[in-house]
Amino acid sequence: MARCDELAAVSEEPGCLTRRYLTPPAKIVHQRLAGWMTDASLTPRVDNAGNLIGRLSGRGTRRVLLIGSHLDTVPNAGKYDGVLGVLMGLAVAERLRGEDLPFHLDVVGFSEEEGVRFSKPYLGCSALSGDFLPEWLDRRDAAGVSMRQAIADFGLDPDAVGSCIYDPADVLGFIEPHLEQGPVLEHAKLPVGMVSGIAGQSRLRVAFHGAAAHAGTTPMDRRQDALLCAAQFVTAVRARALSVEGLRATVGSVRVTPNAPNVVAAAAELSLDVRHAEDAQRESAVRDLIAAGHEAAASEGARFEVLEETSQSAVLMDHKLSSLLRESIEECGGPPTSILSGAGHDAVIMAGRFPVSMLFLRHPGAVSHHPDERVEAEDVAVGIDVLTRFVLRLARQLRSTA
Structure with a gap:
């Protein structure tokens, strides 16, 4: 929660949180997150679409589980949308260092999801999934800066966005923790829930x-x-x-x-x-x-x-991953409530190439994309516990079928 507060202070505008794709504040966020990742025994890197990825290495494997969300914001945003999911992924990796996992665990901070700067959402996850179109590089922001120039100014290679792609044969799945951005869990008095699909x-x-x-x-x-x-x-x-x-x-x-x-x-x-x-x-x-x-x-x-x-198109969550998530929620003492997400998420694009699942956290007041965005520390703790158990369950399942 303290890290959420710290990153919320990194903004393009004084007095409010605005952090668009590949603007100078994004580089500061990368530096701080990369430091935390290194301290947690992850190896951080930034790909040519600006995604920050920290790897907790497994042993003798090409297989990888992805966990995370996005680092950009809408103008005058709240401090938890997107960023909370990345930091929860990092917290899970911190808990699991020293575990002999049969796969790599990649904590992903997608560079762009909101579509604010270039009027095109899901840029970061599209690069990982192989859905990034070269013609997008010619899009310009309100100041006339092209996406190609923005990527180059960030110290990256716009002609090498294709190098960001993960091979679907290697990816066990992607799980995205996120605020619910709605009232269902609050009304049900539950800290977490699982997403059944995305509208x-x-x-x-x-x-x-x-x-x-x-x-x-x-x-x-x-x-x-x-x-x-x-x-x-x-x-x-x-x-x-x-x-x-x-x-x-x-x-x-x-x-x-x-x-x-x-x-x-x-x-x-x-x-x-x-x-x-x-x-x-x-x-x-x-x-x-x-x-x-x-x-x-x-x-x-x-x-x-x-x-x-x-x-x-509408997206359904992967059955196998969702079953593991349901069991992990039950193990933590809660009923596995299923929720349809009316909001779009990085999981929408990732689902086109990889198995995906999502964990929602209770969102008091259900006010998102706004400074009044809230989450309770106790609910975040439950979510981290659920995700840790999810990763360990997946590891046991893979070992048993090896």
């Missing part, structure tokens, strides 16, 4: 194109108001989400042009985030909302456009 997600950028006009001289019935279209669209998004159990649909960002108080809006660009545990439900909602956008634009003589659309 699929669609992210879109859409725009309405109308015509700028004088707010005082243009009659109301002769306007092509892009912001009015956007308002109709936001209402349609909420109505569609309420129509299906478990559907989440959100417009979280709106940019208006020219954004002046006495000018009818010429354009409005919006984000759209749609999530559901069943991909068919999510995809149907996206189709309906795109149609609603066109309908809203037509009603005002404007034009609707989808600027960008990406999606991630």
